[in-house]
Amino acid sequence: MTKTNLLRVTQMNAIFLDTEIEKSLRLIIQEACKHLSPGLIAPIEPEINLLLRFGILKNSVLNKGSTFGQQLLNIQYENMTCTKAILYLLLNCLDYVKTRCEFSRPSHYMNNKLFKIYVIFKILDFINISVFLKTGTKPRLTERILGLNQVYRDESSPRTFQSKYMTRELLWNGFIEIIVYLLPLINYYKLKRFVRYYNPLYKRKTYTSVIQGREFTVNTKCAHCNENPILPHHMGCSHIFCYVCLKGNLAADSKYECPICEHRNPNVLCDKVNK
Ligand SMILES: [Zn+2]
Ligand SMILES: [Zn+2]
Structure with missing residues (x-):
């Protein structure tokens, strides 16, 4: 043998x-x-x-x-x-x-x-x-x-050497690598805004009544990251953001809307909150 x-x-x-x-x-x-x-x-x-x-x-x-x-x-x-x-x-x-x-x-x-x-x-x-x-x-x-x-x-x-398993493994690894690389590049807020914009059944929220109620206290949380706002800024609505959160989102999407009340005012994009 x-x-x-x-x-x-x-x-x-x-x-x-x-x-x-x-x-x-x-x-x-x-x-x-x-x-x-x-x-x-x-x-x-x-x-x-x-x-x-x-x-x-x-x-x-x-x-x-x-x-x-x-x-x-x-x-x-x-x-x-x-x-x-x-x-x-x-x-x-x-x-x-x-x-x-x-x-x-x-x-x-x-x-x-x-x-x-x-x-x-x-x-x-x-x-x-x-x-x-x-x-x-x-x-x-x-x-x-x-x-x-x-x-x-x-x-x-x-x-015996089975190349089909190897190919499958390689394909999976390649696929996962692409996903890991791509996922952080997707701007979900922008995507959500697009879906909302092209959805005829969607009713926009009215925000004019809450604009006056902006108040910065120790319990205030950033509307984007839900942490205590660092260098508090706002975009015209009653919600407060960290400077980096707001500025970063505006840089990624020029038509960024407040994630809570969907407010957007082109004249007030990133203003400092006066205590
Ligand atoms: Zn923040
Ligand atoms: Zn808001």
């Missing part, structure tokens, strides 16, 4: 899933501990994270020979032995040493050394990813160190 080559995207997805699983479990622990006193959990946070990772890897790689992300995608390590599994677990828990040292002795010279080792690991990781992109095997540095290969768990059902 010929061996089906694992897709790079499947291997990357497995890594992504593993990260997300760990993140969501960490979040659950944080939620559970959030009502405890603040100084209680913070000092042992690296240990909690270590235990969590240890638990995840013990139940996945050590017991089943593949990570949870790989199990979800129907892949596994081909040549996993007990020794390799233990080494895999230890290598994945190495960053605990760095976090612990940073935590307990922030200015110790050990941290400097550890940081250098960490940088070397990161560079090696980068090289490994580049090699992976070229060859399509061993996306994780740990896998390359231990010589672990990934294969399909069930050769009869390999994951």
Whole structure:
């Protein structure tokens, strides 16, 4: 039987899933501990994270020979032995040493050394990813160190690349991006005014009787943003606006009407309120 080559995207997805699983479990622990006193959990946070990772890897790689992300995608390590599994677990828990040292002795010279080792690991990781992109095997540095290969768990059902899902996803993303960009550009007041203007059944409000009643008190709210007006201004009716609210709306729509009483007086567009 010929061996089906694992897709790079499947291997990357497995890594992504593993990260997300760990993140969501960490979040659950944080939620559970959030009502405890603040100084209680913070000092042992690296240990909690270590235990969590240890638990995840013990139940996945050590017991089943593949990570949870790989199990979800129907892949596994081909040549996993007990020794390799233990080494895999230890290598994945190495960053605990760095976090612990940073935590307990922030200015110790050990941290400097550890940081250098960490940088070397990161560079090696980068090289490994580049090699992976070229060859399509061993996306994780740990896998390359231990010589672990990934294969399909069930050769009869390999994951095939379905471009129709990809296209749909891309279309949706593009569509949402356009909406997010367009929505703030629509001037709803102007739109409302247009609808009102061309609606023969609409009866305009009479506002002449309320014009005299303009009063500025501590309880006055801006007719546009409903907050206490900053630099109170008016446009001829009894309602008061912030200067920015009124001026901004007039700049966007020269025929702007008061949103409460629909008043508009071309001679009084933006006047200061006299207390
Ligand atoms: Zn306002
Ligand atoms: Zn008004």
